[in-house]
Amino acid sequence: MSSMQPLTTGASLTSQVTDMLRAAVTSGEMRPGEHYSAIGLAEKLGVSRTPVREALQLLEKEGIVRIEKNRGVRVIQMSLDEIVQIFQIRIILEPPAAARGAEAATDRDLEQIQVLHGRILDAAAAGDGPRTLQADKEFHLYLLGLAGNARLTELDRELRNLVLTRGLVTIPSARSGQDLADDRREIINALLRRDSKAVALAVREHVTRTAKLLVAGVSAHTPGLSAEEYLTKIDQLSKHCT
Amino acid sequence: MSSMQPLTTGASLTSQVTDMLRAAVTSGEMRPGEHYSAIGLAEKLGVSRTPVREALQLLEKEGIVRIEKNRGVRVIQMSLDEIVQIFQIRIILEPPAAARGAEAATDRDLEQIQVLHGRILDAAAAGDGPRTLQADKEFHLYLLGLAGNARLTELDRELRNLVLTRGLVTIPSARSGQDLADDRREIINALLRRDSKAVALAVREHVTRTAKLLVAGVSAHTPGLSAEEYLTKIDQLSKHCT
DNA sequence: TGGTGAGCGGTTGCATGCTACTCATGGGGA
DNA sequence: TCCCCATGAGTAGCATGCAACCGCTCACCA
Known part of the structure; x- marks a missing residue:
């Protein structure tokens, strides 16, 4: 995830973060079952919590992660x-x-x-x-x-x-x-x-x-x-x- | 949309707002082609812009609305x-x-x-x-x-x-x-x-x-x-x- | 008269402060 | 010894502040 500096293109931060997190999951960089926090991800990506949070909601809709209220986010271990x-x-x-x-x-x-x-x-x-x-x-x-x-x-x-x-x-x-x-x-x-x-x-x-x-x-x-x-x-x- | 007071149940505001907006679209209350603003919707629902914005992003992913950068949101006129x-x-x-x-x-x-x-x-x-x-x-x-x-x-x-x-x-x-x-x-x-x-x-x-x-x-x-x-x-x- | 650009109203996008919630831990009481 | 509850650390959820941006209007200039 170290390579994950949001580019400065025209695309919105939220969508960039979405793509990065999705890539991180599919590449295995973020592992299923593991716990992550929006705060931590935001810091690692060098952005604020808001776009990360929005990205996570979109990924949740895709079924890639599950947001656990007040607990963080977990990459879904697909059954x-x-x-x-x-x-x-x-x-x-x-x-x-x-x-x-x-x-x-x-x-x-x-x-x-x-x-x-x-x-x-x-x-x-x-x-x-x-x-x-x-x-x-x-x-x-x-x-x-x-x-x-x-x-x-x-x-x-x-x-x-x-x-x-x-x-x-x-x-x-x-x-x-x-x-x-x-x-x-x-x-x-x-x-x-x-x-x-x-x-x-x-x-x-x-x-x-x-x-x-x-x-x-x-x-x-x-x-x-x-x-x-x-x-x-x-x-x-x-x-x-x- | 007047009946749209977010309930005070355990569900998150974002998801409640998502459901309400989706219902408003499918019921015809929000009409295709029409322009809306997150600000206006937030006021009408009596919540802040954040959950509305997040709801709109989810609805955009569903293909129900299109968010136009710095312009507002438009209910998609399905071709x-x-x-x-x-x-x-x-x-x-x-x-x-x-x-x-x-x-x-x-x-x-x-x-x-x-x-x-x-x-x-x-x-x-x-x-x-x-x-x-x-x-x-x-x-x-x-x-x-x-x-x-x-x-x-x-x-x-x-x-x-x-x-x-x-x-x-x-x-x-x-x-x-x-x-x-x-x-x-x-x-x-x-x-x-x-x-x-x-x-x-x-x-x-x-x-x-x-x-x-x-x-x-x-x-x-x-x-x-x-x-x-x-x-x-x-x-x-x-x-x-x- | 026609074209151009500066200003303006309105909007999103992102950052951040604050609250309420969850869970884990450890200390105190039975 | 065991159980329970208070407490604290950490989190998401929501509200709000602020800046950048878009499109439009209208005044000004050629």
Whole structure:
């Protein structure tokens, strides 16, 4: 957090602080379960309590922190149940959006998608976990963006950010990384064929796999927690997609 | 807004003010396009500017108002495009959630659903538009809640609130009200048969119809705006549901 | 007459003072 | 020894002060 001097750009302090705190959480700099005070954060950032407090309220609305009255703020330790809920939503939303994106994509868009895909591969080849995750996010959000529904894209971005607080450590294992890469390869192929149905299926597969890897990873790190119950929940909604 | 004295309960002033302002917008008391100032709102509510300001930031994040730097705040006039985007999301999300709800529902839940359904009919019979909308919302949110995904339910509630700012005047026309009632009847029937697939279809039909009525209504009230383009967009995503 | 800039009313944005609340601790009483 | 309550340290929540900023009007000048 030492690098966190608010820039002097035109953006309001509150929004700058919001972004910084969010970044601090998703980067793992502020750890789940840990206690922080608005006063302390304000001092560390060199601003007054007000913008920090406002930023924390916004982050609370996003579900990243919980403000405890007169006690301080705590980075939320996302439960497996909540992770599953978030993925349930993503698995419902992303396939149709991506399919629509495949329909609407221009040739130029397809080129750009391949560029973004290349960046994932580069980052993965370099063994840079965080960069891989970031590139993956940009790839998917670009694809979703093609559907022309800005609110859906923004919603998905938020949902992805939420799980990042737990996903950093668990996702990038060797074998699983290869599976995810294969998934993406398939998405690309379907895109290039402009086979929207196949895109939807591939995206669904990809997100579902991500979810299951994450659930398995988290439950493995948490003694006395069975992944089984949660794994079955993942498909419980999406299997009803009309 | 005269009835808006913050209660003295345990809840924080900020959250009380947030709820009041949100209610004021959805009830039409604060009108889209109109300009308001935090100072004025604070005086009217009898509180200081701080909780009002914080409430407005939260509402901005919800997409209900836009804060204009050093100028005041404006209730967002939702464009047809945004309305369509919101409904695209709802049409994707609600059917599978409702279908899962149908699976998970207890007998007691089914009774409760029927009670809520009765309330819609009562309100509609009394010709009470706002109450009908409110009851309709409760009905659907209860059904979605049965799916056991609190985040999805909350998300849907927010999406519904957003269109309420435009929906008040346009929805409750005589003929369309009957169609919507028929839709709900069908949802209920499918629920009682525990036919989750039929529930999904009925919900999808219902939400889609609501969307089209709203789009048609808004475009009719707006000279020089063709509904056609927007009506076709509504199904553009959901047709890809896997 | 047309254009320009200085002043003004009004607003947010941020800082800070104060109060009430929460929790932990330690001392005193049973 | 154990329990209870008083006390204190630390916090968020709210009110308020102040400055920077925006857009508008209107007078002044070319």
